Amino acid sequence: MAGTVIGEGLTIEGDISGDEEIVIHGNLRGRLTTTDAVTVGGTAVVGADITGASLSVAGQVTGDVTASERVDIQAGGKLVGDIKAARFTIADGASFKGNVDMEV
């Protein structure tokens, strides 16, 4: 299982870009761009625009998210920002505030 994992105790201030899967359990303030899947864990606090193939949010994200495939906000997750994706789900118990554009 290759890819990037930002542990719970870690904080990144800046831009992350890559071509592989990225999993965040810590803090990110900046920008996140990848061509693969993005997972924001339950303990994560992200203040950044996110671009990826897909995005799963279980923690907190403040920023616009763009996914070529889908965006899923899990129960307990929170997204404040616009979504641009072909498909999206907002689970029961999830929190979302923003616009959605399904035209990709």
Next chain:
Amino acid sequence: MPRHPHELSVVGSGTRITGRISGSGALRIEGQVVGDINVNGETELSEGASVEGNLHGESLDIAGSLLGDARSSGAIAVRSSAKVRGELRGAEISIEAGARISVRLETEFELDFGTAQKRR
């Protein structure tokens, strides 16, 4: 103090981070980082990886490319595949032959020549 469940961080080989990395937990860098890294944990710079910035960790294992200063409260190990340019400061510094380095070592110790005649 409970340790974080997700303690090991990895910057994958296909990832590039431009900015500061700080916090606690072990860190393994397989990709590229441009910026300072200040982590309270074991930090490893894998072969093929590169860091352009200062690197602080509890212990450092450097097998990739580092352009910047490295500080450790513990040991600093520079592997034979490493390429390092900067200042190294640690309790113990070891360098494998084969490493390409242009570094300044700042280890604290005294020579023991026995005659107590030290010029420096």
Next chain:
Amino acid sequence: MTEASVIGAGTVISGHVRGQGSLEILGRVEGDVSVTGNVVIGAEGRVRGTVNGAELRIAGQVQGDLRGSIAVLLEAGARVVGDISAPRVGIAPGALARGHVQTDGEPALAAARVPTAVVRPVGPPPRVAPLAALSPVVPKLEAKPLVLPTKVEAKPPPAPAKFEVKAPLPPPPKLAPPKPEVRKPEPPRVAPAPPQAEFTPVRPLKPEPRRPPPPVVPVLSKGIKAKKKKSQD
């Protein structure tokens, strides 16, 4: 042919140690050590001075620079205060060192820059024949390469004759510091320009001194006709 020498544990040498062959230091040396072979400094060995050799293996203590043409290896227990330079440097866990450690690149990293530095002065030709442009280049070449100058001096340069004959070569006063000297008493200085082909750190500086490049001085080009003033008296 290479002999191995040993400085015993109870021996103290005050002065420099030089020679062929390998050297094992178990005692103390207060001075520089320079041998063509390997140097081994035992755990009880102490050197206060520079150590030069092929492969240096240190288990004792050194206050001074270490230079190995092959390698410098510090074993556990070694203590070194000084700069270390060799193609390969190893510092085992348990060895202590303080100073600058260099493996890749030589101090003459500057040599790599020479080509660009050299080419520039040619840019603004000091309104004299091209030769003038070349000479400022030469002294600069001299400064950078560490080893080369010795090589060059060894060769009696036939070329300078050409140069000198060609043009009075008013040594560009601004550029080259040692002008008069560069010209006459030390042909080697000027010489390097042609025999460049040998070490070619720079591309051949257009060795065509015969033909002056089109003068930079603004000259009336052919198409221009002088404007006649209207006032005709």
